[in-house]
Amino acid sequence: MKKDDVSSIIIRTIETIEGLEAVRKLEELVWSKEEAVPVNQTMAAVKNGGFVLGAFFEKQLIGFQYSFPGFDGKRSYLCSHSLGIHPEFRKYGIGEKLKWVQKETAAAKGYDLITWTYDPLETVNGYLNLHKLGAVCYTYLENVYGEMDDKLNAGIPSDRFLVEWVINDSKNTSKSGIENEYPLAISTRTEDGFLIPENIDLNHSSQNILVPVPGNFQELKRYNLSLGIVWREYTQKVFTHYFSLGWQAVDLVKDRHNPLQYNYLLQRKETRGYQDGD
Secondary structure: OOHHHHHHOEEEEOOOHHHHHHHHHHHHHHOOOOOOOOHHHHHHHHOOOOEEEEEEEOOEEEEEEEEEEEEOOOOEEEEEEEEEEOHHHOOOOHHHHHHHHHHHHHHHOOOOEEEEEEOOOOHHHHHHHHHHOOOEEEEEEOOOOOOOOOOOOOOOOOOEEEEEEEOOOOOOOOOOOOOOOOOEOEEEEEEOOEEEEEEEOOOOOOOEEEEEEEOOHHHHHHHOHHHHHHHHHHHHHHHHHHHHOOEEEEEEEEOOOOOOEEEEEEEEOOOOOOOOOO
């Protein structure tokens, strides 16, 4: 597919057994057979407030997004469970297109909040979720799915950011970037083409803090799995500490001085769409 063909991609809901079976097969290709959601589960979600979106190019399913209703005892919301793109069709912005259609579809169904999780060390996902979509995170979840054997997650604890995307919040728009030089919560150095974490600083009190992460985490893990585990441990400690004291992650951009480094922007929470106890 060429860039000029992107406009011909069609995104629509999938509600048939045959369509959901095609989604399951695409999941197997993206992750693994064990991680694919059974069709009886996705069909049950579709019939009870959830939905599955498919992205099609010349009638071929090349991407999908699966959501189901969530409830935490206080509020209902849409839980965005998975989004996958065929390996041959990545880097065309299809994931972003699926997310915006997801937001429109959720609003039409009466939802006002979408939540999902992602690995904060996966910068492609982080850049989309926080920078492009305008979502935020102030909840860090440790080893959410336990040990995972798929090719993206094997060998490292499955820690995740819990993202919130308020549907009718005018602030949920793409961000222009981080303009100022803010203090770093982790100092870094570069060695053999990879980012190495050094010292952690948990004593910052400014409004804005930067948390660096490697921009090539999957490559870094293949190079040195132990280094990947160190990055998990360092960032877990930093994020859990600052989130507990009232900061939230609001953006992620590439470092202007080091192409191997991305920086999360943490800001002190003043107000947000939902307060505890609402």
